[in-house]
Amino acid sequence: xxxPGRLDKDSLRAEFSKNPNEYYKVRLFDEQGYERRRCSAxxxxxxxxxxxxxxxxxxxxxYSFFKESPKPIGYVEFWKKFSGFFKKNGHAIVDxxxxxxxxxxxxxxxxxxxxxxxxxxxxxMSFEYGANxxxxxxxxxxxxxxxxxxxxxxxxxxxxxAGQHAFNYPKEGYWRDRTIELNYNFLTEELGVKKENLxxxxxxxxxGDFSEFGPCLESFSNGAxxxxxxxxQFESVNGEVKxxxxxxxxxxxxxxxxxxxxxxxxxxxxxxxxxxxxxxGGKITFEVDGKLFRKFSTLSSELDVTEKGAKSKELALLDKxxxxxxxxxxxxxxxxxxxxxxxxxxxxxxxxxxxALPSNIxxxxxxxxxxxxxxxxxxxxxxxxxxxxVAKLQAHELSELFPExxxxxxxxxxxxxxxxxxxxxxxxxxxxxxxxIMAKSRKLDAKELRTLYESNGITPELIKTTxxxxxxxxxxxxxxxxxxxxGDFAARERGKxxxxxxxxxxxxxxxxxxxxxxSTSKILKSEKKYIVLDKTPxxxxxxxxEADHGxxxxxxxxxxxxxGNVIVHVMEDDIGSKKELQKGAAAKCLVDKERxxxxxxxxxxxxxxxxxxxxxxxxxxxxxxxxxxxxxxxIDIAHYxxxxxQEIKMLEDFANxxxxxxxxxxxxEMDRKEAEKAYGFEIYQGHGVPAQRIRMVIIEDRDGNFxxxxxxxxxxxxxxxxxxxxxxxxxxxxxxxxxxxIEFVAGNAALDHWRSIQEKTEAQLKENNWKxxxxxxxxxxVEEKLLRGIVGEKEVGRDSVVAQEYDLEKDMLRxxxxxxxxxxxxxxxxxxxxxxxxxCFKGPKLSAPGAGALEHLKQKYGDKFKGGGNQQxxxxxxx
Numbered sequence: 001x002x003x004p005g006r007l008d009k010d011s012l013r014a015e016f017s018k019n020p021n022e023y024y025k026v027r028l029f030d031e032q033g034y035e036r037r038r039c040s041a042x043x044x045x046x047x048x049x050x051x052x053x054x055x056x057x058x059x060x061x062x063y064s065f066f067k068e069s070p071k072p073i074g075y076v077e078f079w080k081k082f083s084g085f086f087k088k089n090g091h092a093i094v095d096x097x098x099x100x101x102x103x104x105x106x107x108x109x110x111x112x113x114x115x116x117x118x119x120x121x122x123x124x125m126s127f128e129y130g131a132n133x134x135x136x137x138x139x140x141x142x143x144x145x146x147x148x149x150x151x152x153x154x155x156x157x158x159x160x161x162a163g164q165h166a167f168n169y170p171k172e173g174y175w176r177d178r179t180i181e182l183n184y185n186f187l188t189e190e191l192g193v194k195k196e197n198l199x200x201x202x203x204x205x206x207x208g209d210f211s212e213f214g215p216c217l218e219s220f221s222n223g224a225x226x227x228x229x230x231x232x233q234f235e236s237v238n239g240e241v242k243x244x245x246x247x248x249x250x251x252x253x254x255x256x257x258x259x260x261x262x263x264x265x266x267x268x269x270x271x272x273x274x275x276x277x278x279x280x281g282g283k284i285t286f287e288v289d290g291k292l293f294r295k296f297s298t299l300s301s302e303l304d305v306t307e308k309g310a311k312s313k314e315l316a317l318l319d320k321x322x323x324x325x326x327x328x329x330x331x332x333x334x335x336x337x338x339x340x341x342x343x344x345x346x347x348x349x350x351x352x353x354x355x356a357l358p359s360n361i362x363x364x365x366x367x368x369x370x371x372x373x374x375x376x377x378x379x380x381x382x383x384x385x386x387x388x389x390v391a392k393l394q395a396h397e398l399s400e401l402f403p404e405x406x407x408x409x410x411x412x413x414x415x416x417x418x419x420x421x422x423x424x425x426x427x428x429x430x431x432x433x434x435x436x437i438m439a440k441s442r443k444l445d446a447k448e449l450r451t452l453y454e455s456n457g458i459t460p461e462l463i464k465t466t467x468x469x470x471x472x473x474x475x476x477x478x479x480x481x482x483x484x485x486x487g488d489f490a491a492r493e494r495g496k497x498x499x500x501x502x503x504x505x506x507x508x509x510x511x512x513x514x515x516x517x518x519s520t521s522k523i524l525k526s527e528k529k530y531i532v533l534d535k536t537p538x539x540x541x542x543x544x545x546e547a548d549h550g551x552x553x554x555x556x557x558x559x560x561x562x563x564g565n566v567i568v569h570v571m572e573d574d575i576g577s578k579k580e581l582q583k584g585a586a587a588k589c590l591v592d593k594e595r596x597x598x599x600x601x602x603x604x605x606x607x608x609x610x611x612x613x614x615x616x617x618x619x620x621x622x623x624x625x626x627x628x629x630x631x632x633x634x635i636d637i638a639h640y641x642x643x644x645x646q647e648i649k650m651l652e653d654f655a656n657x658x659x660x661x662x663x664x665x666x667x668x669e670m671d672r673k674e675a676e677k678a679y680g681f682e683i684y685q686g687h688g689v690p691a692q693r694i695r696m697v698i699i700e701d702r703d704g705n706f707x708x709x710x711x712x713x714x715x716x717x718x719x720x721x722x723x724x725x726x727x728x729x730x731x732x733x734x735x736x737x738x739x740x741x742i743e744f745v746a747g748n749a750a751l752d753h754w755r756s757i758q759e760k761t762e763a764q765l766k767e768n769n770w771k772x773x774x775x776x777x778x779x780x781x782v783e784e785k786l787l788r789g790i791v792g793e794k795e796v797g798r799d800s801v802v803a804q805e806y807d808l809e810k811d812m813l814r815x816x817x818x819x820x821x822x823x824x825x826x827x828x829x830x831x832x833x834x835x836x837x838x839x840c841f842k843g844p845k846l847s848a849p850g851a852g853a854l855e856h857l858k859q860k861y862g863d864k865f866k867g868g869g870n871q872q873x874x875x876x877x878x879x
Contacts, residue, residue: 007210007236016204016215017045023215023231024202026180032195039201046201046220056199056220058154058301065222066294067264072274076400078259082162083135085186091164092131096138096402098354099158100363102622102684103676108363109356113138113163114250119672119692125212125235126692127248128673133166133173137255137401139350143366146373147305150339153260153267153297154224157370158347160255169246179229179249183219187226191262197221205230205250211237212244223301224261227253266290266297269339276342276393283384284338289331295321296332337377344374345390348416353408355620357640358419359738364638371416372423388413411618415640434463498561498568500530507565509535512548512715517591526581531569536560537591540567543686544626545603545714550591553580594748594807595630596715601747602633604665604716605655605727607699609742610685611708612654613637616647623685624739628714631752634743636735643732643740651742655727660789662702663724665716670696679709686712723793723806726750726786748807754782787816796824800846801856803830810837814875817841828856832878838865839875 016023020036024047028034034047039055046055054061073081083093097116101107104115113136117129140161148155164182166173180200187193199220205228206213214233219226230250234241260268270277277284299317304310318328348358351367358368374387391412395405502525511519516537525532531552540562541547547560552569555578559570575581606626613621617639625636643651672694675683683696697716699707717724728750731743745753761775796802802824808816813831817839820829825843828850832838838861840853851859852871867876 007206007213007241009204009206012204012206012213013044013202017202020045020202024200024217026217027177028180028184029200032184034200044201044203046199047217048199049196052199055201056223057201058223058225061223061301063153063223063298063301065224065261065264066266066298070264070271072263072271073259074275075259075272075398078262079137079160079162079255079401081190082186082253082255082258083137085190086135086164086182089182091133091135094131094134094136096136098681099139099141099350100354100356102355102681109141109351109366110138111140111142112250113140113161113252114165114248116163117165117167125207127167127246129165129167130673130677132171133164133249136163136165138163139402141347141351141366143370145304145306146370148303149343150267150269150336151305152300152303153269154257154301156256156268156343156347158343158350162253162255162258164249164251164253166249167246168248173249175247175249176231179231179251180217183227183229183251187219187221191226191258193221193226193261203228205232211235214247221261224257225254226258226261227251266294267339269343273339273342273394275397276390277338279393280385280390283389285382285384286334288335289327292323292327292331293335295323296328334381337381338383341374341377341383341387342390342394344370345387346394348374348387349391349394349405349408349412350402352412352415352620353405355622355638357415357620357638357738359638359736361736361738364738368419371419375420375423387416391416411620418640498530498563498570500525500527500532500568502532502563502566502568505532505566506534508533508567510567511535511537512539512591515715517593517596519589521587521589523581523583523585523587526575526583529571529574531571531575531581531587532566533569533587533589536567536569537589538567538569539596539599539715543712543714544606545599545628546630548591548599549595550589552587552589553585554588555581598630598747598749599628600715600717601724602628602745602749603712603714604697604699605724605744605746606633606635607697607708607710607712607716608655608658608663608727609635609651609744610637610710611658611699612651613639613742614682615654616650619682626686631749632730632743632745634741636739636741638738639740640738642734643742648729648732648742652727652729656789658699658701658707659724659726660792662793662795663707664700664702664704665718666696666698666700667716668696668698669693675709675711683709683711685710723747723790726789728753751786754779783812783815784819787812787819790816791819791823794820796820796827800826800850801828801830803832805832805834808833810835810839810875813837813839828853830856830860836877836879837875838867838878839873840869841873842871844872 024045025036029047033049035049036045036047037052038045039053039057041054041060042057044055044057046052087093097110099110101110101115104118104120106120107115110116116136116138117127119126119128138161139158141158143157145155146157149157166175166179168175184195184198187198188195201218201220203216203218204213205216212232212235214231216228216230218228228251230252232248232250233244235244256268256272260271263271265271265274296317299321303314303317305314315325318325323332348367348371356367357364358371359365360368371387377383378386388409392409395409399406505524519535519537521533521535523531524534538548538550538557538560539545540560542562548557550557552571556572557569558572561568561570571581579585606628610623613635617637621637621639623635624638627634670678670693672692675694675696679696683694694711695713696709697712697714698709701707725747727744727746729742729744730753733741735741758779790806794804802820806813806816810833813833817829817831818841820831821827821841821843825845826847828840828842828846830838830840838857840857842853850856854869854871854874857865857867857869857874857876861878864878865876866879867874869875
C-alpha cells in the first residue's frame with residue numbers, strides 16, 4: 001500500500017519509484033528483455049532494450065521518425081486499422097461523446113476520453129460505461145497551447161483521444177500486464193516500431209485535486225510520445241490515501257500523433273490534413289519550402305512557445321538549424337499559419353456541431369479566440385479560401401466516422417458569417433487603436449494584451465501585422481494566447497446567505513414532490529428568522545424556480561432554501577420568544593396554493609420554451625439559465641444572433657400549438673445511464689446533475705409524441721388536468737454575447753399581463769371611443785383564443801356531467817361554458833370560480849335522463865346555492 005505523504009506529482013513519482021516492481025514492471029518487460037534505467041537528461045526512470053542514456057522525451061530528443069517519402073493514409077482508414085486491432089482483441093467500439101461536456105458540472109469541454117464515463121456525485125467519482133473493455137474515438141478540445149499549434153508539430157486544439165479503457169469493478173476488465181501487452185503488440189506489429197526503439201517511461205497521473213491518481217507508463221519512440229497508459233489505482237479522502245475499489249485502465253492514444261509517426265510527415269497536422277491541403281491546391285498562395293520546414297521541424301520537439309524564454313530558445317533552434325530569421329518569417333511561418341487555420345477550423349466544426357458557439361463568455365470565449373486567430377492568418381498570408389470551404393472538405397473526409405459534421409455545415413457557415421462580420425468591424429478600428437498604443441509604447445504586458453482582446457477584439461496577430469506594416473517590432477508576452485484564454489469567464493451564481501447551522505440534523509423529508517400543500521410537521525431547530533422541520537411541503541428555491549411561500553402555525557414563510565440535505569424556512573419576522581415556533585413544537589404548514597400553481601405553470605412552460613428554441617433556432621440553442629417567478633419567467637438560450645420578430649412569433653406559436661393540442665407531463669426517477677441512453681445529453685439543459693438516479697420531466701403531446709425531456713428537480717403541472725392556458729412572450733433581449741433572454745408569462749400570469757395592458761390602454765384611449773371599440777374586439781379575440789385553449793386541453797371523459805373550477809371572473813365563465821357546450825353538446829357543464837360564482841349549462845344533445853341545469857345545482861348544493869335559471873341554463877353563487 002502506498003504510504004501517505006505530500007500529494008504532488010514529484011512526490012508521488014518518487015514514492016512509486018521506490019517500488020518499481022509493484023507499480024511499473026510488467027510481465028512483457030521480462031519476456032522481451034527490458035531493463036530499468038535512469039535518464040541522464042531529466043533524471044526520470046524508463047525501461048528499454050539495450051543501453052540508452054536518455055528516455056526519448058521530446059523535450060531533450062530530436063524527432064527522428066520523419067520519412068524521406070511519407071506514406072499518407074486517410075483519417076478514417078487509419079481509424080479502421082487502429083480500432084480493428086482492439087476489436088480483434090476483445091474491445092467494444094463505442095460512439096464518441098460530445099465535445100461539450102454537458103454531463104459534468106465542473107468541465108465545459110471534453111478534454112479526455114475517460115471523461116465520457118466519469119460521473120461525480122457528492123464529491124465522489126464513479127464510472128458508467130456500456131461495455132468493458134472498450135475503445136472510443138473521443139474528440140477532445142484543449143486551449144492551453146494555442147500558440148504552439150502549427151509550430152511544434154505535435155500540438156492541436158482538437159484531437160482524437162482514442163480511449164482504451166478497462167474497468168475493474170464489479171468484475172475485472174484487465175490491468176497492467178494486459179495493457180502493456182496490447183500496447184506493445186499494436187506498436188510493433190501494426191505500427192512497425194522496432195522494439196529496440198520502443199521505450200516506456202515511468203510517470204504519475206493525477207486529477208487536478210489529487211482525489212484520484214496512479215502510476216503511468218508513457219510509450220516513446222524516436223522522440224515522439226505515442227501513448228500514455230494510466231493505471232488509476234488510488235484515491236485520497238480527507239487526507240487518507242487508499243486503494244480504489246474499482247481500479248481503471250485509462251489509456252489515451254493520441255490518434256493524430258500515431259498518424260504522424262506512422263506516415264513520417266514533418267508535422268502531425270500535415271499527416272492529418274494532407275488530403276485537405278492537396279484539395280486546396282492553388283488557393284494556398286505561398287510556396288511551401290519543404291526542406292526548410294523539415295530542418296525546423298526536426299528540432300521543434302524541444303520548443304514550447306508558451307514557456308518562459310521561448311523566444312530565445314526559438315532563435316537558438318534557428319541558429320542550430322542554419323535558418324535565418326528572414327527565411328523563417330517568410331518561408332516557415334506561412335506553413336505554420338496554414339496548419340493552425342486547418343486545426344482551428346476542425347475544432348470549431350466539432351464544437352458548433354455539438355452545441356457550442358463563439359462568444360465572450362465561458363467556453364465560447366476560447367472558440368472566438370481561435371476563430372479570430374484563423375481569420376487573422378487568412379488575411380495576413382492572403383490565403384484564397386475561407387473557413388467554410390475548409391470545413392466542407394473536413395466534414396466530407398470524416399463523414400464515415402463522424403457523419404454529424406456534414407449535417408451541421410449550414411449552421412457552421414451562419415455562425416462564421418456573423419463572427420467574420422463582427423471581426424471585420426473590429427479590424428476597421430484596430431489599426432487606429434494599435435497605432436495609438438505604438439505611439440506611446442512598444443511594449444505590452446499580459447494584462448494590456450488581454451484587455452485589448454476583451455474590450456476591442458484585437459488579437460496578437462493583428463498587433464503583429466499592424467506593427468510589421470509600420471516596420472515596428474512590438475515587445476509582447478511570450479505566451480500571448482495563454483494569458484488571453486486562462487481564467488474563468490463563466491458567471492457564477494451566488495447563493496443566498498442563511499445564518500443557521502445544520503450540523504447533526506438529518507435529511508428533511510420532501511413532501512413537495514408529492515405535491516403536498518400542507519402538513520403537520522415538527523420543528524427541529526429555530527433560530528433568528530430560520531426554521532428547520534422534520535418534513536416540509538414547501539419547495540425550496542432551486543433550478544431557477546422561486547421558493548414556495550405560506551405559513552407555519554400562522555406565521556408567514558417568505559423564503560425556503562436547501563443547505564445540503566436540510567431545508568431551511570425563512571420567516572417574515574424574527575422568531576424571538578414565539579412559543580409556537582420553538583424547537584420541538586408541532587408545525588402546521590400551509591403552502592400558498594396560488595403561488596405554487598403559478599410557479600409550476602411557469603416551470604413547465606420554461607421546458608416548452610426550451611423545446612421551442614431547439615425546434616425553431618436549432619440544436620445549438622441550449623438553455624444557459626432560467627428563472628421562474630410568480631409574475632413572469634425567463635429562459636436564457638445560446639444563439640449566435642439577436643432574435644428577430646419572426647423567430648419570436650415562431651417560438652410562441654410552437655409552444656402554444658403544443659398547449660392547445662394538449663400535453664402530458666410525466667415525472668419519474670430514472671437511472672442516469674438509462675436516461676442518457678433514452679434521451680441523450682439534451683436532458684442536461686440545466687447542465688450536469690450530480691446523482692446516480694435523476695428526476696426526469698418528460699413532456700409529450702396528447703398522442704404520446706415526444707416534445708421534451710430534462711433532468712429537473714422542479715415542480716410541474718401534470719398537463720391537461722392542470723391547464724396552462726397560453727404562453728405570451730413579453731420581452732427578448734441580448735443579455736450577453738451569444739445568449740438571448742426570452743421573458744414570458746403563462747397561465748394566470750398571462751391573464752394578469754393582458755389585464756395590465758388592457759387597463760393602461762383603456763386609460764390612454766378613454767376619449768377615443770372608436771379606438772376603444774377596436775380594442776374590445778381585439779380583447780374578445782384574445783379572450784376567445786385563451787378560452788378555446790382551455791377547452792382544447794380539457795379531457796372531459798365519458799361522464800355526462802363535467803364539473804371544473806377555473807380562476808376566472810364570472811363573465812369569462814359564461815363565455816367558457818358556451819365554448820364547452822359548443823364542442824361537447826352531449827354534456828352538462830358546471831363551472832365555478834374561487835369567489836363562489838357558479839354557472840351551469842345543459843348541452844342540446846344530452847339525451848340521458850337527469851336533472852336540467854337549475855335542478856342540478858339545487859340538488860348538488862341545496863340551500864348553499866343562491867341563484868336562478870331554467871332547464872337549459874342556470875347561474876348564481878355558492879355561499
